[in-house]
Amino acid sequence: MNPATANIEEAILSAILAGRIDPGTRLGEQKLADLFGVSRTRVREAMMRLETRGVVQVSARRGWYVVEPSAEEAREAFQTRRVIETGLLHSLREVPAEVLKSLKEHVAMERDAIGAGDVHSRACLLGDFHIHLADALGNRLLTEIIRDLTARTTLISMLYQPTEKAEESSHDHEDIVAAMEDGDLARAARLMDEHIGKVEAGLDLTAKPDPLAGLRALLSPAAFAGNAPSVPPIHAQPPHDQPHIHGHPATKED
């Protein structure tokens, strides 16, 4: 693969994994081309690769957007992760010492980040745990699949999870590693199943991704009470600034 194209692809994917790009963000070809100092051609290549990996979507002649998974797609993503990651733990016969060491170090880093209140790197680390775990098998193919899935669930969390329960997740990770250390991989798999289930359950999948959510706040009684500035409320956040892809129009009954 072309290194420059790979860089664009990797840069965007990393930014998403790190939670630095919101779902629904528009990624204009020309803007990215200028940013990376290449022509649109290369940007388009990268975007199409990312589209295949389920990270971005194109809306015809409107632009590329970071995906905003629907509730149904969110369920599928978590189910898929559950299937793969429990399957992975079940299929592990033994855990290599260095893998265990690496995982323990990773969990320690998670706790440090949480203790330091480093919201940014903590979200990144929590997702990274699962990618590290995939490395336990030394299977690059599987690792890449899990990496893409993690990117997807990261976006889902940003969409549907108002409050991130970082401490709880990190504690779960710790328990999973402990089970692995005991050589009780069946327990590790069960814990993983529960862990992913918890994360999924913590989401509010009924709260559809709604690009007008911010607008609604402006339309709340408080706004009408007069504490909003003279900004015209209807156009304060025009819909096209964060357009949606999956067809969740503003609910009409509002």
Added chain:
Amino acid sequence: MNPATANIEEAILSAILAGRIDPGTRLGEQKLADLFGVSRTRVREAMMRLETRGVVQVSARRGWYVVEPSAEEAREAFQTRRVIETGLLHSLREVPAEVLKSLKEHVAMERDAIGAGDVHSRACLLGDFHIHLADALGNRLLTEIIRDLTARTTLISMLYQPTEKAEESSHDHEDIVAAMEDGDLARAARLMDEHIGKVEAGLDLTAKPDPLAGLRALLSPAAFAGNAPSVPPIHAQPPHDQPHIHGHPATKED
């Protein structure tokens, strides 16, 4: 996604799943463009998507080639399939009646194809079983992952499996469906694990993919005995007709 581009992508992937395109086949951009009646641009898009899915690879300024997985990559692909498909069966709580019906019909089709000696559709059906099984969860994301993996293992089988044990595979499928029908999904998962293990074990991963294999036959003693026509043996099958990607040069000791 653009429909025309999707068609090219899908056409090539289907052909691979059906075993109609050999690993290592060169896919020239211009040739495909003429074939599909579009410009190279669209072909390149499709190829890059397929590259992301692990189906083709580009060799700089030489062309696109259907992947020839190395022995290591073959092991990874089978391990990944084992992880995912056993994980899938374990996570199934119950098997919907219509899924069971569909799977039974599929196995029946496999047996018919084997009985009729229809080599072509039988290979396609054997791979399709796993894709159908993924549908059991109704999870499109997981189905697509398994579909790509199946494409990969199909190519691997074509590279490393001289004799396909179709009857045995079909019988395995039958047993798995039977276990599912009994509601014994743990047994189904175990059988699946064994089944994939058997398929993998049936491969000769020591036999590196060797584009000069056909050439070697010409150089065998029989050829020297004079039953080969006056075709100059060295250039009868020039290496560049089926170039290799993964760096398995002709062994020098020959």
Added chain:
DNA sequence: GCTCACAAACTTGTATACAAGGCTGTAAGC
């Protein structure tokens, strides 16, 4: 004041032109 139609600006979609590099066949030199 409000609605609707239209035009301008902007964005992606597609093709094409040219650049850059690899492979093959040929011929010169040994």
Added chain:
DNA sequence: GCTTACAGCCTTGTATACAAGTTTGTGAGC
């Protein structure tokens, strides 16, 4: 006869130009 250098051809790599469609801003009409 054998090796090696080189020219020509072929293929992909990249940029750019233009086509097609979408969104938005403006102004006429009611």
